[in-house]
Amino acid sequence: MAVEEASTTFIHVIITIGVLLFAAKIFAELFARFKLPIVLGELTAGIVVGPFALGAIPIFNGEPLVVLDETVKHIGEISAIVILFIAGLEITPREFLRGGAAAFTVGSLGVIVPFFVGFYVFEAFGLPALESMLIATALTATSIAISIQVLTELGRMHSKEARLILGAAIVDDILAIAALSVVTTMVQTGNTTPDIMEIAFLIMKILGLFAALLIGAIFLIPKLLHTEKLWKSKGSIEGVATAAFFGAAGLAAFVGLSPIVGAFAVGMAVASTKVIHQMEEYVDKLQIIFAPLFFAIIGAQVDLRGVNLNVLYFSAILVAVAIVTKLVGTGLPSLLFLNKDKGKAMKVGIGMISRGEVGLIVAGVGVSAGAITSDVYTSVIIMVAATTIITPLWLKAAYKNEPAAVSDTTKVE
DSSP: OHHHHHHHHHHHHHHHHHHHHHHHHHHHHHHHHTTOOHHHHHHHHHHHHSTTTGGGSOOBTTBOSSOOOHHHHHHHHHHHHHHHHHHHTTSOHHHHHHTHHHHHHHHHHHHHHHHHHHHHHHHHTTOOHHHHHHHHHHTTOBOHHHHHHHHHHTTOTTSHHHHHHHHHHHHHHHHHHHHHHHHHHHHHHTOSSOOHHHHHHHHHHHHHHHHHHHHHHHHHHHHHHTOTTTOOSTTHHHHHHHHHHHHHHHHHHHTTSOHHHHHHHHHHHHHTSTTHHHHHHHHHHHHHHHHHHHHHHHHHTOOOTTOOHHHHHHHHHHHHHHHHHHIIIIIHHHHHHTTTOHHHHHHHHHHTOOBOHHHHHHHHHHHHTTSSOHHHHHHHHHHHHHHHHHHHHHHHHHTTTSOOOOOOGGGTO
16 A cells, blocks of 8 residues: 555656646747746746645646645755756856955855845834844845846856846845744744854854855866866766756755755856856756746645735735845845846846745745744745746846847747
């Protein structure tokens, strides 16, 4: 019976992946024809055929057609790792370090401003300190994969603002993970007054781990890929690079970082090698599958069944705070590094609006521990979904009146 159950679960997972991928491509085609961001089509596909909508139809042995179990979510996480490796190929370590001050400033403020504004706003609404802190943490991390896909689609990945978004989002992600670690500990212990020195030490530790990971990748990856005598079979270089970025993602997760940080570091290391053009041809094919699958799985997690008037009211405030704090926290400091170009600075702010997995993780931790109510949980989910939908639309509109760039649309369609 256990074998049959495992086999049935596996079949259910592969049917789910097939349905989500097919729907993502269909919706991508529809949205492309209406000149809307393809990413938005893929997200919408997930919402429409997900387990909380059409995917709930009991077609598969009396069970819903689409299942959203841990295996499917892990496939989504693997897809995010692939997307961030591809993003890393767009920037060499030298370029990343050259923009280090800008990325660190913008990324840090992109976490600090949403966290403190969110905390004080929702505490002013009468929410307990721990619940306000959880909401504030959910507001911190940018889901960079959304903006990467839109910028690639528009052929803008080599622009100054795109480079700043990329660098800042990595810093943003690292600091958001630190905030998540602190708040998760607070939820588990019930302590709402953490030690400032402990927090500072944790942040420095996480930044140090990322620096070590990046230096290791820069030192080892070129040596590994430039051993021509070793890699002579067709596909060996691509296979070794793939193993390297998955390995780095696993190492990053093991030391307490986000897996995507490790994949991004390897992508940057590969960007400075002689095999970069060979890798670009390879990842073009990878992205055809993993990008739409990632966005469809994200969309499939949107459950709007718990929506009521209180939730809508609270969600509207939460979405407004989410948008304004990222625009101010990342857009304003960007002016210092983009020659006071308001248009480019605004694009940085827009590109950093989308929230992602950190928001979902925080919501899950909070509701599981009883630290947030079901209404607040639903509102956080709506905030993640709304910012994910708003970002591609607004970013594309921001570039509408600019001269067309060389398009990389083939990479995402």
